[in-house]
Amino acid sequence: QVQLVESGGGLVQAGGSLRLSCAASGRTFSSYTMGWFRQAPGKEREFVTGISWSSGSAYYGDSVKGRFIISRDNAKNTVYLQMNGLKPEDTAVYYCAARLGELRGHPNYYNYWGQGTQVTVSS
Numbered sequence: 001q002v003q004l005v006e007s008g009g010g011l012v013q014a015g016g017s018l019r020l021s022c023a024a025s026g027r028t029f030s031s032y033t034m035g036w037f038r039q040a041p042g043k044e045r046e047f048v049t050g051i052s053w054s055s056g057s058a059y060y061g062d063s064v065k066g067r068f069i070i071s072r073d074n075a076k077n078t079v080y081l082q083m084n085g086l087k088p089e090d091t092a093v094y095y096c097a098a099r100l101g102e103l104r105g106h107p108n109y110y111n112y113w114g115q116g117t118q119v120t121v122s123s
Contacts, residue, residue: 004113006020011121016121018083018086018119022036024079033102033103035097038093049070081094
């Protein structure tokens, strides 16, 4: 069982930056592949990025490539999402998620979810 708590959301102007954090409970955090998803009003939940438990490899959705960076600190049971060059279309609730196994881009593959944190980018 893993419990996830996101933090770091807020209101930022276009072009600005935010760093989201996701703190996980449990002693086996390093065994979990971690993902970030987002959901805007009226839209489906979208894969943003994820980082593999085994290789540490990261993958990004096309809309955030070159702007967002995912990282993890297994000693702190925390995964981070550094968001740079934010755009109004990045406005959404951002969710952290975890799964045992390799990285997948669909939310159905993830067993554990945080409560979400709101990111709002003004133009």
